[in-house]
Structures are given as structure tokens and as C-alpha cells.
Amino acid sequence: MARQLDEQVAARFPVGQRLRVLDVGMGQGTQALRLARAGHQVTGLEQDAKMLAVAREALAAEPEGIRGRVRLIEGDGRETGVHFLPGSFDVVLCHGVLMYVEEPDALLAGLARMLAPGGLLSLLVRNADALAMRPGLSGDWSSTLASFDTTAYTNRLGLDVRADRLATLTSTLAGIGASLHAWYGVRVFTDTAVDGAAVPPDLESLLAAEERAGRTDPYRQVAALLHLCGVRG
Template identity: 35%
Template sequence: MSEAAEKFETAMPAWKQWQEAPWGRLRYAIAEANLLRNLGERADEPLRVLDLAGGDGGDALRLAARGHHVTIADYAPAMLTAAAGRAAAAGLTDLVACVEADANALPADIVRGEFDVVLCHNLLQYVDDVRHTLAASLAPLRPGGLFSVMAINRHSAPLTAAVREMDLAAATAALDTDQSRTEMFDASLTLHTAEEITRHLSDLGCQDLRHYGIRTVCDYIIDDARKHDPAFYNDLERLELALTARHPYMHTARLFQLTARKHVE
């Protein structure tokens, strides 16, 4: 097992707790809503989905529950074991396949898979060559298929430091760096903007690019305890859904999500 995979395995309990917290639930709910709006009527058809660096299945199980066939590719065995367990508990084993693989070195059968949808969520901040990873992620997608990429938004870093941490010096420093760190996974991060990734996708031949914000206001509400109140959470999710595609709010959201269609020859 690689050192990186071991870090993800060690962080599994904290990761599970994060997913179940209001901010984790929002991340998955808003991403799913944005996928469904792009799939339109096809959202009700059984589609073939590839979830790259899909971890323990947070995105995949939502799509499998809608009847889609989802392949999760991840290089952390503990994450894949957790994903398989979650799929079994939900009665979705027949719709979820787990493959141990690096997104930048996918098995040939996956590369040739002609998937209808490919997800590349929260991977880019961990890689050295973003363009190479995007190209590798697009390879298994059929022409005209839907691609979804998500990453931490670099524009949010100064606001996060100023509002949540009350660290104005760190906020000022964050204006001029793309480097950050995740304590949960004990790893260095490179932050990107939606504008940068949009240019890469356009250069790679993608079409119909759309920009969404995820956790547009959640992370700037410092009263985290109140977010656990069901009524407040419901109002927060409703607001996040209303803001996700509305200019200019997506530009300072904690995460950006871009969807695009693979070029049809």
C-alpha cells in the first residue's frame, strides 16, 4: 500500500464523520442536483458511470440508488472496502463495482469503457499535473458524455481564513498562493480556480461547460452547531441550491463544480 493510500485509510473515521456532518451532506446533495439537471430526462435511464477517486462511494451510491451502474476507481483499498460495504448494506451490490486503480493509470478495459458519465471529484488538488489528469479522466467517456469535475476553490481560501479562522494575515497571504494543506488526510494541496480548469477543459475539446458553486454560504456561517438543526439545515440546503448556478456567488463558494460534454467528432 502506498504512503498516500495509508493516509486515507488512517483518516477513514474522521472522513465518515465529515460526510455525515451538515457540510458533508451539502457537498453531496448539491453535486447530485447539478448532475441531474445536466442529465435531464436521461437521469431516469440506467447509465454507466465512472467515479474516479470515488473513495467510499459518497457520490456513487447516490447514483446507484437511482438505478445507474457505477464503477468506483480508487487507489486506497480501505476506501473501496468501505464503498463495497455501503453498497451491500443498501442493496446496491449489483450496481456498484470497485476497482483499485490510480486515475492517472487506469486499466485498459476502463479506458475503453465508453462511460456515459465520468466524475472527477476532489482529486485535482492532490495531483501534480492537472491537465494530464483531466485528459486521463476524459479518456473513458463516450463522445457526448457528461464530465463532472469538482475541486476546492482557490478564491475561497482568503475568505475562509478571514471569516472562519479570524486570521487576517493568513487571508492576505492566501491571496498570492495556490498552496494549502488538509489536516484530515495529512497532505499538501494545490488549489485551483474554475476559470483555470475551464481553460484546460476547453483546450481538451470539451463543450457546453457550466460552472456551479458548492457550499456557497455554508462555510461562511460560523455557527456550525446551528447547522445540525434540521429546520435550519433544510433552509440552508434550499439556499445553496438557489445559489449554486447564480452569478456571482459560485465564484467564492468553497468548492467549484464544472460540467462539460466530451467533444463529438
């Protein structure tokens, strides 16, 4: 997915431009640090104190130049208007967050307001149109049948969360002035991999196959996750 994001950034902004990036629900800060290492000014927003502590520890281990490009804030992604002025960022990331938000429209509208004109909104969501794939491939037929007509599911942490449909998000993004520009599938072939599984010897081939499937119909339509990129008009 990092490659997909880099592709969209390269298409939207001049080479070498130092971007203002907001990472909402940044978790352990993996993406935020990657972008800071690339020279961008990154603000990470995270409401989980434990995650924020991990991110701060990781940031402390970075060289001074990178540390100076990162600002970490404890806060809720639905309160961006409290922390920032409209149009303050060129890129806003919201990866793996919407599944925990029961009504995401207000959050998405707030994120769109944070974007400068031409800015990029990057979303990573669970694909509600493919919820039957994981239990089906695992042979859990009762769960498979129950997954067709719902957006609710239980994640690997045992939490009851929700997924999003591509058509619904496309409409929402158009309505908040950050129309969908590109979308990809993520984890087309690897969603059933066991947590902590050993890295396969043919990792490069696996990544190449996932990358190809993630941008090719019909494969991307049944991906576990969707990566959507909206552009502020």
C-alpha cells in the same frame, strides 16, 4: 451538489436511460451508491484501501439488484487507460481529487478519453480564486493575506494540497475536448461550519440558500468549492 449533477444528467440524456458511470476517487462510495440506486451501472475507482473497504462494506448492505450494478476497483485515477477502453462511459465523476494531484492536466485528459461522445465530465475542486475567504471570515489576517496569490493551502486534514482556478480549468477542458457546459459554487455560506456540528433546525432553508447562491453571481464566485460540468464533443 447531487442536485446539480442530476440536473445536468437530466439535460444531457433521455429520461430513463441507464448510464454507464465512472466515479474516480470515489472515497466511501456515497455518490456511486446513490447513482446505482437510481438504476445506473457504476464503476468506482479508489486507490485508498481503507476507503475502498468502507465502500465495499456499504455495498454489501445494499439489495442484490443494486450490488449487481456496481463494480469497485482499487486503482489510481491517472491509470484509467489501464482499466478501461476509451469511450466506455457516459458520465465520469472526479470529485475532491484534483486537489491531491500536483499536475492535473494528464489526469483530466485521461478522464475525457473515457467519455463517449456527448458524455458528461463532473469535477469538484477547491476554488483557488476564493482561498482567502475561510481564513478571512475566521479573522486570521496573516493567512488571509497569504492566500491571495497562491493555489496552495492546508486542508482540514492538515494536508498541504492545491486549488484550481475556474479560468484555468475552463481552458484545460476546452483543450481536451470536454468543454465547460455549466458550473456551480458549492459551500458558499457554510465553509466555516465546524466539523460534526449539529444539523440546524432550518436545514431546508439553508440548503435552498446554498443552492440559490451556488448558481448566482457574484456569490458562486466566492464559494469554497466549484462544481464544473464538461461535455465531450
